[in-house]
Amino acid sequence: MGTDVLVIGGGNAALCAALMAAEAGARVLLLEAAPRAWRGGNSAHTRNLRCMHDAPQDVLVDAYPEEEYWQDLLKVTGGRTNEHLARLTIRASSTCRDWMRRHGVHFQPPLSGALHVARTNAFFMGGGKALVNAYYRSAERLGVQIRYESPVDRLExxxxxxxxxxxKGERITAKTCVLAAGGFESNREWLREAWGQNARGEWPADNFLIRGTAYNQGVLLKHLLDDHQADGIGDPTQAHMVAIDARAPLYDGGICTRIDCVSLGVVVNREARRFYDEGEDFWPKRYAIWGRLVAQQPGQIAYSIIDAKAIGRFMPPVFPGVKANTLPELAQQLGLDVEAFVATLNSYNAACVEGQFDHTQLDNCHTDGLTPPKTHWARPIDTAPFYAYAVRPGVTFTYLGLHTDDTAAVRFAGQPSNNLFVAGEMMAGNVLGQGYTAGVGMSIGTAFGRIAGSNAAHAALNTGARPHASA
Known part of the structure; x- marks a missing residue:
């Protein structure tokens, strides 16, 4: 069978591509590897989109101009980003919401526990699952053919x-194709290969949990890179990686397994030692570094420790924390060396400099003479009851992907294809070389999904036409 535009994938980027192509008049077939009940990939677990705006806009307060967005992205990536493609994404985030609304997406003000993002991020009413369902309904109305349980194993x-x-043995032809099938975060063997064995003889990837879908195996990504020598970009060990509850399920734990109290206390490893500044910056700009930090600790496990003063100041996770009336009792429950644990907490408490605590801003509560320091929100952990959450690395999506440009074309030996495009996690590494800031993954997927879908339709309906760059 043949069609104008074939979209491979079933999450936000794939759906944006399918909708844009259908709106342009192309016949579209979308192939989703998952069963219908699990459609949408990681997008079903999302909550919001980071949006540039120069003035208040409905659910977005104040302003979040392009340059501030760019500086935030530059900081978290450490400069490992393509500025042209990053700014393209940023500008696209300012104009996409009306289009999203036309396809059934509704927005709401942020929840009270979503600290520091009321100004920068637009939250989806009903979360990512509602967004995904709205897009599928709209795609069906536009005549997009959708096939579930249809994993693509190779391309010609x-x-x-x-x-x-x-x-599954069937050959499907199309005039153009959009690849939006996700990263390789669910492929344990590839993760093991990428991360290797550490100096302690451990295979860190064996202890990783996957926050999202089990269907992102990276089959097409590996096929494109290895068998077709498509141009790649990114480090296979770099990923959106969060510290999540060690009791989370292997797949699809989603947002509720994230531990958000890190900046309100201290984090210690299995040896009861702190290993990083918990108060370095606002949580939405730093939460995605903690998975990688924990991955580098013995046993790939750590413990977020707070006291009663922190309760009510963060979004509570789905599982209750370990609770104790004394620090030695807490250490015993965690199976940590009591003497080392108490010594670490005593050193931290003694180093805290009294200031004006304010978790809504970069306050002046910090430590003095402590390594590593705690730069902000440093208050002694001295008020019972005490709580602890064991955390492990939770991988959201990997950054190794296909090199592209502002047309979203896949490149071979530096030359852009004129009928094969890429969007979403499969190319996010062009913008995200490392690090993360809340909501930017959906910004990338929406921007490049729309570009890819538009250019795929244009190429299909205008034989021989070259894809055009987006402004």
Missing amino acids: IENGRFVAAHV
Whole structure:
């Protein structure tokens, strides 16, 4: 069978591409690897979109101009980003919400526990699941054909041009194709290969939990990179990686397994030692570094420690914390060396400099003479009851992907394909070389999904036309 535009994937980026292509008049077929009940990939677990805006806009307060957004992204990536593509994403985030609303997405003010993002992020009414369902309904109304349980295992590509996709022995042809099938975070063997064995003889990836879908195996990504020598970008160990509850399920734990009290207390490893500044910056700008930090600790486990003063100041996770009336009792319950644990907490408490605590800003509560320091929100952990949350690395999505440009074209030996495009996690590494800031993944997927869908439709309906760059 043949179609104008074949979209491979079923999450936000794939749906944006399918909707744009259908709106342009193309016949569209979307292939989702998951069953219908699990459709949407990681997008079903999302909550919001980071949006540039120069003035207050409905659910967005104040302003969040382009330059501030860019500086936030530059800081978390440490400069490992393509500025042209990053700014393209930022500008697109300022104009996409009306289009999203036309396809059934509703927005709401942020929840009270969503600290520091009321100004920068637009929250989806009903979360990512509602967004995904709205897009599927709209796609069906526009005539997009949708096939579930349809994993693509290989592509036919000739001289940089897409020819056909193979699904369970079936050959599907199309004039153009959009790849939006996610990263490889669910592929344990690939994660093991990427992370290797550490100096302690551990295989860190064996202790990683996957926050999202079990269906992002990276089959097409590996196929494109290894078999077709598509141009790649990114480090296979870099990912959106969060410290999540060690009791979380292996897959699809989602947002509720995240531990958000890190900046309100201290974090110690299995040896009862602190290893990083818990108060370095606002949580939405720093939460995604903690998975990688924990991955580097013995046993890939750590413990977030707070006292009664922190309760009510963070979004509570789904599982209750370990609770004790004394610090030695807490250490015993965690199976940590009591003497080392108490010594660490006593050193921290003694180093805290009294200031004006304010968790809504970078306050003056810090430590003095402590390594590592705690730069902000440093208050002694001295008020019972005490609480602890064991955390492990939770991988959201990987950053290794396909190199692209502002047309979203896949590149082979530096040359852009004229009928094969990429969006979402499969190309996010062009913008995210490392680090993360809340909501930017959805910004990238929405921007490049729309570009890819538009250009795929244009190429399909105008044979021989070259894809055009987005402003």
